[in-house]
Amino acid sequence: xxxxxxxxxxxxxxxxGKDDRAFCERVxxxxxxxxxxxxEPRVSYDWWRGRTKVAQAVVWPSYLxxxx
Numbered sequence: 001x002x003x004x005x006x007x008x009x010x011x012x013x014x015x016x017g018k019d020d021r022a023f024c025e026r027v028x029x030x031x032x033x034x035x036x037x038x039x040e041p042r043v044s045y046d047w048w049r050g051r052t053k054v055a056q057a058v059v060w061p062s063y064l065x066x067x068x
Contacts, residue, residue, distance in 0.1 A: 003062045006033065011063035019043065019052040030058045038064075 005011050015030065017023040031037070035058040042055045 002034075005035075005060040005063075009060075011060040012038070013058050014055055015058060016053065016055045019054045023054055027056050027058070034061065035059065036061050036064065 013030070013035065015023070015026055017026065027037075038057040038059045044053050045051075046053050
């Protein structure tokens with residue numbers, strides 16, 4: 001695996017969207033590409049649009065701090 005994230009991408013990404021299959025597919029694709037989940041997902045309800053929104057941070061593995 002490359003030590004740097006794919007061309008043009010920062011080592012930290014925050015994936016956001018509606019709580020639906022498309023969002024889950026985006027997170028799954030990021031994991032398949034080598035990204036690592038960072039922290040717990042966040043969920044909130046958008047009263048104006050009447051739907052649940054979710055967010056999940058992912059980082060490139062070389063960006064993770066060493067455990068020590």
